Amino acid sequence: MTPDRIPHHVAIVMDGNGRWATRRYLPRIAGHKKGMDALSACVRHCHDRGVKVLTVFAFSSENWKRPREEVSSLMELLAVALAREVPRLNAEGVRLFFVGDRSALSAKVRAGLTKAESATASNSRLLFNVCFNYGGRWDIAQAAARVTAGKEAITEESLSAAMALAHVPDPDLVIRTGGERRLSNFLLWQAAYAELYFTEKLWPEFDGAALDDALADYARRERRFGKTSEQVSTALAKKVA
Numbered sequence: 001m002t003p004d005r006i007p008h009h010v011a012i013v014m015d016g017n018g019r020w021a022t023r024r025y026l027p028r029i030a031g032h033k034k035g036m037d038a039l040s041a042c043v044r045h046c047h048d049r050g051v052k053v054l055t056v057f058a059f060s061s062e063n064w065k066r067p068r069e070e071v072s073s074l075m076e077l078l079a080v081a082l083a084r085e086v087p088r089l090n091a092e093g094v095r096l097f098f099v100g101d102r103s104a105l106s107a108k109v110r111a112g113l114t115k116a117e118s119a120t121a122s123n124s125r126l127l128f129n130v131c132f133n134y135g136g137r138w139d140i141a142q143a144a145a146r147v148t149a150g151k152e153a154i155t156e157e158s159l160s161a162a163m164a165l166a167h168v169p170d171p172d173l174v175i176r177t178g179g180e181r182r183l184s185n186f187l188l189w190q191a192a193y194a195e196l197y198f199t200e201k202l203w204p205e206f207d208g209a210a211l212d213d214a215l216a217d218y219a220r221r222e223r224r225f226g227k228t229s230e231q232v233s234t235a236l237a238k239k240v241a
């Protein structure tokens with residue numbers, strides 16, 4: 001795969017943890033734990049392949065509607081993940097960002113997120129955004145509120161600059177595991193021109209080979225951004241020459 005065929009920014013809706021566990025007669029949280037292992041492997045695989053930005057959907061604004069025990073297990077898992085993974089990510093040159101509404105999280109969790117972000121702030125091999133208590137509509141609304149508070153006009157540029165992912169370019173490829181074909185309120189603004197890839201694989205089973213399949217599928221696509229196919233191939237030929 002030529003480097004320009006590798007997506008700069010990959011975003012993933014990590015879905016199917018619960019089903020993975022249920023099929024094995026395990027509690028749903030066992031699926032979330034296994035999903036964490038899949039995520040650590042995926043981060044490594046992404047930087048090995050030359051992906052520069054990885055954004056994952058870990059907990060949506062709608063996931064609060066789940067049974068209370070599952071929500072609290074997910075919060076605990078976040079704390080465990082921070083303790084276990086941050087030193088490893090740091091050693092691998094990964095810079096961590098948490099994206100989402102932190103106001104609903106406990107003070108302890110919030111402190112953990114800030115600490116993890118500052119511990120990895122000087123890394124640049126891979127920018128890794130973890131969307132936690134994130135919703136695409138929340139993001140658009142908070143950006144609009146910030147722009148308005150700054151007495152600026154609402155334009156595509158001013159909104160983009162106020163979005164929670166303003167520190168990275170828009171995703172090139174959005175992957176959703178678990179067989180559902182929907183965005184579930186993920187990156188509504190930023191995914192405007194992303195290539196979408198859906199796989200039946202459940203998130204805990206999403207390994208390096210599965211990521212390579214998604215990257216290969218992406219490499220075969222023609223991104224036109226509204227232009228004609230002829231315009232795109234002419235521009236590409238000029239770039240190669």
Ligand code: IPE
Pocket residue numbers: 014015016017018019020058059060063074178
């Ligand atoms: C995704 O897996 C993880 C979170 C939403 C936290 P699910 O928990 O949604 O798994 P399924 O869809 O029930 O299998």
Ligand code: IPE
Pocket residue numbers: 013014015016057058059060063180182184
């Ligand atoms: C989307 O998965 C959210 C995350 C992966 C964190 P869900 O499992 O919550 O999505 P829906 O409810 O099936 O659309």
Ligand code: MG
Pocket residue numbers: 015016017178
């Ligand atoms: Mg799900």
